[in-house]
Amino acid sequence: MTAAARHLTPLTLELGGKSPCYVDSCCDFQNAANRIVWAKFFNSGQTCLAPDYVICTADTRERLIPCLRQAIHCFYGCNPQASPDYGRMINDEHFRRVRALLDYGQVAIGGETDESDRYIAPTVLVNVKECEPIMQQEILGPVLPIFTVAGLDEAIQYINCQDRPLAAYAFSCHRQVVNRVLACLSSGGFCGNDCFIPAFLLSLPHGGIGCSGFGKIHGKFSFDTFTHQRGCLIRCMGLEALNSVRYPPYTERKLKMLKFGTDIRRWNPCTLL
Numbered sequence: 001m002t003a004a005a006r007h008l009t010p011l012t013l014e015l016g017g018k019s020p021c022y023v024d025s026c027c028d029f030q031n032a033a034n035r036i037v038w039a040k041f042f043n044s045g046q047t048c049l050a051p052d053y054v055i056c057t058a059d060t061r062e063r064l065i066p067c068l069r070q071a072i073h074c075f076y077g078c079n080p081q082a083s084p085d086y087g088r089m090i091n092d093e094h095f096r097r098v099r100a101l102l103d104y105g106q107v108a109i110g111g112e113t114d115e116s117d118r119y120i121a122p123t124v125l126v127n128v129k130e131c132e133p134i135m136q137q138e139i140l141g142p143v144l145p146i147f148t149v150a151g152l153d154e155a156i157q158y159i160n161c162q163d164r165p166l167a168a169y170a171f172s173c174h175r176q177v178v179n180r181v182l183a184c185l186s187s188g189g190f191c192g193n194d195c196f197i198p199a200f201l202l203s204l205p206h207g208g209i210g211c212s213g214f215g216k217i218h219g220k221f222s223f224d225t226f227t228h229q230r231g232c233l234i235r236c237m238g239l240e241a242l243n244s245v246r247y248p249p250y251t252e253r254k255l256k257m258l259k260f261g262t263d264i265r266r267w268n269p270c271t272l273l
Contacts, residue, residue, distance in 0.1 A: 012215025012225050014048060015208055016138050017165040021051035021195065022155050022181055024172030025060045032171040032193070033067035036144075037075060039195030041122045044087035045142040046094075049167050051195050052139055053128075054146045055155045061146050065124065068144075069109050072122045081112075081119050089118040089141065098141030104132040105145060130158075152177065156184045163211040164188070169195050188212050 004011050023032055040050050056064065076083040089095040095118045102111055102123065110123035120142050128134050128145040135145060149155045159168070166188045170181035178192035188208035189198050198204045202219035215225050245254045245261075 012207070012217065013213040014166070014206075014215075014217075015211060015213040016048040016140075017163055017208070017212040018052040018135075018138055019049060019165045019167040019169065019187075020155075020159045020162075020185075021054045021169040022152070022159075022171065023054055023056040023060055023064055024152070024170070024174065024177050025057060026173045026177070027060070027171050028173060029063050029067045030070065033064060033071045034074075035194050036171075037068055037071035037122070040144050041072070041075070041086070041142050042196070044089060044120070045098075045144075046087070046090060046140050047196075048140075049189075049196055049199050050140075051144070051169055052165070053135065054144060055149060055158065056146065057151060058148045061126065061148055064146070065108055065126075068124055072109065076122065080110075080121055081114065081117065086122070089120060092118065094141070095120065098139065098143060101134045101139065101141070101143055104128055104134040108146075110142075152180065156181065159185055164209050166208045166212040167191065167195075167198070186210075 001011055001013065021036060023029075023036075036051055036054065039047075042050065054061075054064070072080070076086045080086045089098060092115075095113075095115060098120055099113050099115075102113070102120075102125070105125035105128035108124045108126045110121035112121040113119060123143045125134065125143060125145040126148075128147055130147070134143070135147060139145075147158075149158060159165075164186045168181065168185045168187040168190050170178045170190075170192050172178050172193070182190050182192065186209060189204070189206060191198050199206060204218060205216035205221040206218045207213055207216040207221075216222075217225060245257050
């Protein structure tokens with residue numbers, strides 16, 4: 001961005017961030033767990049749209065954890081390291097970075113690592129604190145912290161105090177809860193009762209807001225983003241009498257004619273220039 005600014009070159013940036021996942025107390029917990037586990041541990045968590053942390057009440061957490069464990073076992077077996085469907089960290093540096101995050105909170109699921117294989121098990125952490133690195137940096141790895149709050153109001157307040165994320169997720173059997181999260185949070189994208197899916201839909205724009213980036217891609221949105229829309233007008237050389245109103249000398253009559261021609265007039269739902 002600094003290099004481009006020297007030449008006044010416009011940019012589109014996707015910068016990621018900590019995408020929150022709110023889970024309501026009224027929820028189909030196993031379905032929610034299946035979708036969260038799939039999105040979080042896809043490519044071993046190394047995706048920009050992975051749910052970075054779950055935020056919920058303590059009671060909801062206790063009901064969700066067994067379902068997360070069941071989904072992990074169903075997807076990757078009793079030994080995820082032997083599963084052909086479970087990935088590895090991209091390099092040694094990121095393996096060590098993500099492994100260090102396991103020192104925070106308490107391991108509820110997983111936690112096993114193998115540096116020689118760059119393997120980190122699908123892991124769920126509880127009792128994490130807001131000030132710890134696990135809640136301060138984008139994880140980009142197979143570690144899912146669960147941050148507990150008193151309720152929906154506190155969850156919204158907490159999320160809104162952080163940088164605006166690339167995506168936000170909410171799970172609830174009550175549509176009004178999902179709609180409230182949607183209305184109260186600012187994020188690049190949003191998905192209710194699922195994760196990740198908007199990334200596969202070309203009919204929806206994909207991009208961040210604020211620290212998570214700017215500009216939109218996908219389908220026609222990509223074309224518009226990377227196209228300079230140039231306003232062009234070509235007129236004929238005749239009908240010069242119509243231009244006399246803009247030429248000096250200026251009079252009150254010419255002013256009234258110009259105002260009439262340029263005023264915005266509204267009739268019913270239409271706006272005419």
